[in-house]
Amino acid sequence: MRGASGALALGSLVGVDAVRAAVLRRADPHAGEDFALIEGDRSRIVRSDDGVELAVREVGRADAPVTAVFVHGFCMDMTAWHFQRYELASRWGDDVRMVFYDQRGHGSSGSGPRPSCTIAQLGDDLMAVIEQTAPTGPVFVVGHSMGGMTALAFAARHRRAVRERLVGLALMSTTAAGLSSTGLAASLENPVIDAFRLAVRTSPDTVQRMRGAARRIITPILRAASYGTDVGRSVQAFSNAMIDRTSVVTIVDFLRTLELHDESAALPVLRDVPTVILSGDADIVIPFAASRALAEGLPDAELVRVRRAGHLVQLEFPNLVSDAIDRTLVRSLAAAERSHRAG
Template sequence: MKRRTKVAAVRGGLATAGVVGALAGVHALRRAGAKVLWPALRDEYRDENFDLIEQDRAGAVLTEDGVRLATRECGPADAPVTVIFVHGFCNSMESFHFQRRDLEKRWGASARLVLFDQRGHGRSGTPTAQSCTVAQLGRDLAAVIQATAPTGRVVLVGHSLGGMTVLAAAAQFPELFAERVIGIALLSTAAAEVTAAGITQLLRNPAIDGFRVAVHTAPALIQAGRSTARHVITPILHVSSYHGQVSPTLSRFTTLMIDQTPVETIVKFLKAIELHDESAALPTLAHLPVLVLGGTRDLVIPFRNSRALARELPNSELIRLARAAHMAHLQFPDIVNGALDRLLVRAGALEPADQRPSEVSSG
């Protein structure tokens, strides 16, 4: 009887924490100027096939500590350049849906696209808490490069935590970046100082601190009560993804992707993001063409982080999206894809668009 009472009390406490956390998160976002609802006049993605990636060639990469990373790829296996996409916190490789959909057609035989789920995300394996560091993600990326593109030229595209992953790889493997990496895209990300603003400030409230403790002391109970846990952290990620009008279907797609991230993964990586500082990697990238892109409405990684990155990277193109929040590559895919196309041209991997052979209809 006492045990039942104790379990009930814990569950009741979690439910209360969930409500308090949700209210605290929404209050923090409102105070920062975010809109909690995303109205839309039309749903242009109602018939969009967001499972497109399931058609791609599936594979896996085993990391140095035995975590299995799920991969997908499309495009010719012998393409002269491989473009590897690295997703963000609480996302999966599907977050690059529009890049995979449109750039495969645009680049044709010129490039192969490789996407993968970071450890603890999507279809990839579950890591230990100790291995959930940005430095380890950098080593994971190096393993993905070695396994999926052991030779040839490589372009890396990182969003949010994925951008931090790219920087961590550059810090640890400068020879790889000097010899084989020919271009970098850093989308809605930061080299350091994410503790001063953005997601770590938004997630600092008593309910979330209590939730972190609960995850470490009773992870099985937390995992079983995912609906409660979502109310603590994920509402902040939901409402900070977009700004202004957005397709309801796209909004649901993003929300589902966030909600499918295991609760333990969310908590394990929060501290890693807070401690992250990959500024030492920037000199390694100084010789490369770089795309730096951020949104002025991004509450997770504020645009000033993008501006700071561009200042340190002399060969960078800085794009400021005035209406974009954190998921700019999903809300404004045409702008992002055009910028990635220009990056490959600057990297020497593509001819300028007006010099490429046009598509010939077979009639």
């Protein structure tokens, strides 16, 4: 029944999409925004441990005292951090280098074989990005949705790097446990999606024939669950385009790991790492209760509940998110300095 209710909630949002669009036509605070500006930043390729090429962009001095790595979520790409990239660059200047990358199967990065589409592998990809873009010095990680799960998997699988390099963490709209009975995974319990999963494994020709049907189910759900408030139509179009660019095969390949992953082993590793956990209370992809549960496992973390925000909180309330990241980085560096002085 919980899966049915989750699907009903998302279906209701899809139903009001036309009404929301009418409101958006009257107010668009980001009209004319160039959401492709990040594509002008320094680019490079990172090769993961299994050979997949990951597209990376960098902002700031290569020898900056600290590196912040931003990890996007499911069906997004690195441009999802558009507002944070520009706001935080203006605040941090030469003191922080920012690294953004597209997760495997997303954006401009390569796609690995289906068995590699796991949260564990994404954690290893993050390790590769850190090793190749910031081989020395303190690192601060920011993860949204699947990107937050990636950060947790990194912590569980690369404990020495956490101990020696990670100074702080920002986790947004994410969870340490799978989503098999709530949120997005529950809403996609559908015979067409199940058949598409089987086709991906067994019949490439069938995949091509079913691609359109699967997208007609998946895309409206992902779009409708993005926001809890009426964002401007430019932001809405921007996030919709990211969803539309994501391969249906990638979407379906990652659904299983989103349903079943368990990164709870990361929590003891991160207990002493300054962390902010932030989520919208209107998020029905990963409900706020998941953030509350995550905070219970990290009792010293700051928990931020963003009223009326949906899943794409960094686009819906960008200044609030930038403030939280900035505040946590300052706290993290202060804690690292105290630890260094103590010996």
